[in-house]
Amino acid sequence: MFEDLLLAIRDWFYAVEGETITGFIILLSLSTTVHIFIRVWVIRLLHKLDEKTSSEWYAEIIKARLPQRALMMVPLIFLYLGVDFVPGLNEAFEGFVMRFTAALMILVTARVIDALLTSVHAIYRMLPKSDLRPIKSYIQLGKLIVYIFALIFIIASLSDQSPWYFLSGIGAIMAILLLIFRDTLLSLVASVQLTNNDLIRIGDWIEMPNFGADGDVVDISLNTVRVQNFDKTITVIPTHKFLDHSFRNWRGMSEAGGRRIMRALHIDLTSVRFLNYKEIQELRKSHLLKAYIDGKMEQIMAYNETHLGDHPAVLTNARWLTNLGTFRAYVIEYLKRHPRSKKELLMLVRQLEPTDRGLPLQVYVFTNTTVWAEYEAIQADIFDHLLAVLPEFGLRVYQQPSGADFRSLDRKTDQRPRY
Structure with missing residues (x-):
């Protein structure tokens, strides 16, 4: 086909009359002039209009080059329609020019749709809730489909065949397309599921x-x-x-407005004991513990009067306050009154299973902020206080001995005179 076209162009070149060449040159010149006029004046006018207007959607359309690409269709239409008016133009050459121009028009149309989809996405991103339903993957899929069909129509135009001729054979190359676009198809399915299921x-x-x-x-x-x-x-x-x-x-954490603190204090098991009466009276002076101690002592006294029987001095027959239980009650009250704890979310202090590192006393509470730096500061502030107040209850934090501890022990046991 192309050999016949070249032969036709050669024969037309030798047989063509001067007015035909002149007419074709004039047509090309006019199309080029229209193109330059659009590039220099019309597009510049569109940019100046963008500078003077405050419309965000218009700015996005200009940024996506939608009108610029659409206006490129004007010289192509001028060329496509003007070929018929060139006198003496060879039919084969005229057909080639029209098919080539039509292919360019298809390409420009695809680029216009590309710019339109880009503009739609940019304008959609301006909406307040656009992040809830991102559509970028759908926009990219639309562009891919547009360019695939544009390629088919361009090939059909250049070869002077019906597009359905190529579309009917697309099933034969489906396996190759699936192999080439495997990751794209998998990502499309994943993108749909990620977006639809939020x-x-x-x-x-x-x-x-x-x-x-x-x-x-x-x-x-x-x-x-x-x-x-x-x-x-x-x-x-x-x-x-x-x-x-x-x-x-x-x-979910961000929407709840609170971030969880879940950290444990490891209590030395050898420091857990019953409180004596003097210690109870001292701890009762704390406004965080007064209500707890009064209520608890009332329950304990009532229980002991009923169940002690003939052995009032046997501790295992009675109930009494422990330093660990009182400390747990203190921590709960402290967290409830902390200005940066989120009161409406779950808050508890619980014992975990004892280990060789002591008894873990876990603090479970939410802060009223999700900002990382603020969260870390609140968490540090809470545990600074708990570690500092722990000795007031006669409790110790478990800590494995270090080298300095062993050296101190060695100095205490080695009492030999030194000369």
């Missing part, structure tokens, strides 16, 4: 240890999800990996 949003804090991701989601696209870690590095995760690997989303 699993991740832009701005969510996620953890995905398999990829070393621990930070905020900054972008969700068709093929990748970008996470900015807290050390300001960027982790790029293929979208379809979110269906294969588990991840943690901290959005």
